[in-house]
Amino acid sequence: MKRHLLEAADLDRADATLVLDTAAQIDAALAGREVKKLPTLRGRTVVNLFYEDSTRTRISFELAAKRLSADVINFSAKGSSVSKGESLKDTALTLEAMGSDAIVVRHSASGAPHRLAHWVRGSVVNAGDGTHEHPTQALLDAYTVRRRLGRLEGVRVAIVGDVLHSRVARSNVRLLHTLGAEVTLVAPPTLLPVGVGSWPAEVSYGLDPVLPKSDVVMMLRVQAERMHASFFPSAREYSRRYGLDAPRMAALPDDAIVMHPGPMNRGMEIAADVADSARSTIVEQVGNGVSVRMAVLYLLLGGGVQ
Amino acid sequence: MAEHALGSAPATGVLLSAADVTRVVDRMAHQLIERAAAASPGAPDGGLSDLVLVGIPTRGAPLARRLAARVEAFSGIPVDVGTVDITLYRDDLRRQGVRALEPTLLPAAGIEGRLVVLVDDVLFSGRSVRAALDALRDLGRPRAVRLAVLVDRGHRELPIRADYVGKNVPTSLTQQVKVRLTEIDGADEVVLLGGER
């Protein structure tokens, strides 16, 4: 393992598999236990440095660190020196001086975690940067797929929606490819980046032809504001062409699953009855997030597998 | 089990052959049966259904299973077996780096109020046993915890002592005791490696 987890490409197949295996062991070790706490990172300090509001991701990381007995500091942009104009670099050096062993960073600027990693000695974990990557989300998604389907090799995954602005899509394409899955991106051409042809994924402008050939459908959040910039004509048209509703879900193979990184726009990219169906892994993904992030923190702070 | 004085000249080479390992495991199984019976006089199961053998991965796990199988063979009473992974409880993470995790598997009846015998291949500093005790504490509250090891090589760094020892081996710190088991390594053998003569 590298010292930082900045993007999915930091993980080769062995590393990614190690993270998933470790998460599975942690899950098994904690299953049914009254004391859901391990002493592993006692005395270590993990800083959650969040420049963007993301309660669910922050809580997930916080819980992961606390279950490993690390001390956790939450440092959010609101009400801190950051809102008084302190630069990312100064903040990084301050946290370093306070003895942080790992910084979990969420930032609206793509590449901010890379810059941070350049300035600090501890580990940096990217908890989502701009429209770049969100590697722990991809890890928890891969973990969820593996638990549900028992494998990743050869699994056919359709990622549907606003690929252009999605850090989840970027991380998932890379990681799923690394782990041997076959990814198809489904979106209107306006929501695919120029240059998507160089990604290790197929591209389809239509959802219906892809569904019968998908073991996993991963729906991305689509912000209604996008229609004001003419990425699509209206929410209704988007939903009709790319939304996952019950009839479309019925076109999936029997054991296929439906995923969503949350937060969902029910009625936009995903219908309520689909989100709440037995195929949906949406709640499971949240729980798996904690185990996967525990595995990541353990492996990064341990500093290399023996 | 006789206590051997440590400190005599360590000799490298095979400490236990495959046949020796089988013999030593059998003897430890008998000891487990005898002490269980002594602790529960007159019990129809000889006190054995109270017993849980918990192996410390990697090689403590198959050892625990073997001991359980031999106890059952000699007494006719099945014994519960489990494993407890201590990786996340180690105190040497900063120095040693991370290791791949192994499963923690406990019998359905758990360990609450039972007699747990931890099983490991080699007893050295005692830190693995301490980590295992910490892990057990998070898993339940046994009536008592005992320790069984195939080889005790000395050099303890903590006040920990084994209750069942297959073989005491005086070693120097620069030497390595290598336990090989069929389930993992393809053959049974205990060898002493390296170190100055």
Add this chain to the structure above:
Amino acid sequence: MTSYLIKGARPYGGDAVDLLLKDGRIAAIGESLAATGAEVVDAAGLIALPGLVDLHTHLREPGREDAETVETGSRAAALGGFTAVHAMANTDPVADTAGVVEQVWRLGQEAGLVDVVPVGAVTVGLAGERLAELGAMADSAARVRVFSDDGHCVADPALMRRALEYVKALDGVVAQHAEEPRLTVGAQMHEGDRSARLGLTGWPAAAEEAIIARDVLLAGHVGARLHICHVSTAGSVDILRWAKARGVQVTAEVTPHHLLLTDECAESYDPVFKVNPPLRTDADVEAVRRGLADGTIDAVATDHAPHPVEDKECEWAQARPGMLGLEQALPVVVQTMVETGLLDWRGVADRMSARPAAIGRLDGHGRPLEPGEPANLLLLDPGVRSTVDPAALASRSRNSPYAGRELPGRVVATFLRGIPTVLDGKAQR
């Protein structure tokens, strides 16, 4: 006035001769010249070239003296072998009146290291809404001939047409920053495979090419001179080639960084590589080099853009675009154009001195190394390769994209009207 006898220099890389500089002019060129009282400069092995002329420099004064001043920028220019630089108009206040351009011009004269030629803004406050008083700036002591809203595109086609027409009366030229603003909202880097992966909003090549195509048609229609700043794409070179073949009076410049660097640099997310227009692909680099070699692109212009540390040691999206260029311009051209065989030394002199001087209508710059001509020249040691250390630069800022890079050629001396501004590689004031 001291005269200088330069011994053994090779004009345009040719045979070694002596050059006598006297009363601001090249008094004589020949073998074994002697001159009593002249200070002798040993130039054995050094190449002599006409003093370089930069059409595109940001000196930041007035307004951002923490990033650069006319004096520090002039020193950087002299060390780079320049004898004249055009100072862009995006200062604070904007150089959109005779008063501001005269202030910049006067600061340049006081610094006395290069001729600082102010560029006037095309529109008031660079706002792209109404024309600035172009005539007043042309008539001022600064004698402005180049007008540009650089940093902003004159995007309104009707306004651009009027500007092109109006400066005909001033013998002026509009230097367009070609960037269709609606296509580059939030843009961070070249739009392509890398921007897709890095999650940085793309700056499509078409946003540059669309404006160039529009403006060469407009310039042809109204018979005006048009200059295109910092051409960065292969498509732009094609359009320029087409326009020149049609007889449009269009000229163009390319920056040293677009001759050398590609969008691969963005992989580090280090904003020192953030620039506008952005670093492009290998194919674009190849195309602008060929365009410069065949004359489709007329000039190398630095787009020297100093920024203080806090504007670069930050997140990519928050960083300001721009990079230093004056001190490494010639070494970069040596590496990308001379060592590749695309240009000889006369070609370098043409693209970095004669043509930019002609575009800017400068008297006394861009002249050949001949007796009687103004003594504006530089001496280059082509054999030295050195590693760029931003801390050692004369610019007040440190945002050099060449940090740690080894580049060929070192400017040993620069003469402005017969007076050395740089000797032994050191600025003389």
